[in-house]
Amino acid sequence: xxxxAPRILFTSPCGPYAKVPVENDPIDYFYYxxxxxxxxxxxxxxxxxxxxxxxxxxxxxxxxxxxxxxxxTFQKEVDTGKYGIVAIGFTILLTQKVLEMTDWLxxxxxxxxxxxxxxGTAIFKEPFLTAGRLREKVDHICSGEGLGFMNSIIEQKxxxxxxxxxxxELLPSTNSFFRT
Numbered sequence: 567x568x569x570x571a572p573r574i575l576f577t578s579p580c581g582p583y584a585k586v587p588v589e590n591d592p593i594d595y596f597y598y599x600x601x602x603x604x605x606x607x608x609x610x611x612x613x614x615x616x617x618x619x620x621x622x623x624x625x626x627x628x629x630x631x632x633x634x635x636x637x638x639t640f641q642k643e644v645d646t647g648k649y650g651i652v653a654i655g656f657t658i659l660l661t662q663k664v665l666e667m668t669d670w671l672x673x674x675x676x677x678x679x680x681x682x683x684x685x686g687t688a689i690f691k692e693p694f695l696t697a698g699r700l701r702e703k704v705d706h707i708c709s710g711e712g713l714g715f716m717n718s719i720i721e722q723k724x725x726x727x728x729x730x731x732x733x734x735e736l737l738p739s740t741n742s743f744f745r746t
Contacts, residue, residue, distance in 0.1 A: 570724075571627045571628070571650075571726055572627055572649070572650025572651055572720070572724060573628045573630070573647060573649045573650060574622070574625065574627060574629040574630075574651045574652075574653060575629070575630050575632065575647060575649045575652045575653065576615075576618040576619075576622050576631045576632070576653050576655070577631070577633075577635060577640060577653070577667075578633050578634055578635075578654070578655055578656065578660075579634075579654065579656050579660040579664050579667065580634075580635055580636060580637045580639075580640050580666070580667055581634045581635070581636060582636075614633060615631075615633050615655055617655055617712060618631045618653075618655050620713065621712055621716055623733055623734060623735060624713055624728070624730070624732050624733065625713070625716055625720060625728060626720065626726050626729065626730070627720060630643070630649075640667065641674070644671065644674070644675060644678070649675075649678060651679045651680075651681060651716075651719070652671060652675075652680055652681070653680075653681040653682075653683065653716065654667060654668075654680070654681070654682055654684075655712075656683075656684050657684060657686045658686050661686055661689055661697075661700065662696065664682065664700065665696060665699060665700050665703070668680055668703035671703075679705045679723070680703065680705050680706075681704065681705065681706040681707075681708060681715075681716070681719065682704050682706070682707050682708065683707075683712045684712075687707055687708065688709075690709065706719060713732075
């Protein structure tokens with residue numbers, strides 16, 4: 567009898583994130599570059615984790631995507647979701663948040679497979695103390711193309727092969743008038 571297909575949670579690191587003064591935020595295209603100091607008429611953009619949505623739409627098993635969840639939201643989703651894999655996409659600046667998430671996952675759900683990916687995996691190329699601690703907590707680190715990596719884990723562990731053409735039906739985008 568084949569093993570039961572896993573559910574996968576794709577998530578970004580838990581927020582809230584450190585704030586920088588608005589005039590020093592070079593990532594926010596709308597505010598910093600286009601509407602700086604226009605007060606109530608300023609636009610604010612929020613970057614989606616598009617790679618997580620792309621992978622969720624192109625793997626052969628059920629999945630959920632959480633973007634910028636609070637710690638409470640993340641923990642509740644993992645506790646109720648019965649996930650076989652939790653995949654966290656992150657950047658170097660959010661490594662400490664990911665370490666906290668993996669510490670909790672290992673204690674609360676030791677059977678869950680933890681996968682890390684994204685630009686943050688560059689920390690594993692250097693002998694950082696945090697990188698060593700994080701490496702001990704996870705099962706897989708993807709420092710390259712994520713979809714093929716996830717599909718290979720699913721096929722090797724559960725024998726489920728991806729057989730559909732690639733798609734991207736959902737591309738989230740959010741802009742707002744106020745910095746909230």
